[in-house]
Amino acid sequence: MNNIPMLFKKREDCCGCTACYAICPKDAITMIEDEEGFEYPQIDENKCVHCYQCIKVCPFKATKEA
Ligand code: SF4
Numbered sequence: 001m002n003n004i005p006m007l008f009k010k011r012e013d014c015c016g017c018t019a020c021y022a023i024c025p026k027d028a029i030t031m032i033e034d035e036e037g038f039e040y041p042q043i044d045e046n047k048c049v050h051c052y053q054c055i056k057v058c059p060f061k062a063t064k065e066a
């Protein structure tokens with residue numbers, strides 16, 4: 001099983017709000033700082049249980065796919 005959720009395709013699709021990080025029941029998401037000091041979520045595929053709560057809570061997905 002390797003189909004972990006795609007939280008964002010481009011960096012512009014993530015505002016670093018940490019909502020996905022906060023909601024993940026498995027602590028599978030880590031916020032990783034990039035070279036500009038901006039934090040992006042990274043999913044640990046070994047911890048992820050594919051509940052897709054992170055996708056549901058993401059404000060960017062909510063506006064795009066509504
Ligand atoms: S699908 Fe569920 S377990 Fe996986 S990263 Fe998202 S919230 Fe966490």
Ligand code: SF4
Pocket residue numbers: 007008013014015016017018019020021041054057058059060061
């Ligand atoms: S919920 Fe969406 S916008 Fe917020 S940090 Fe996660 S992927 Fe980025």
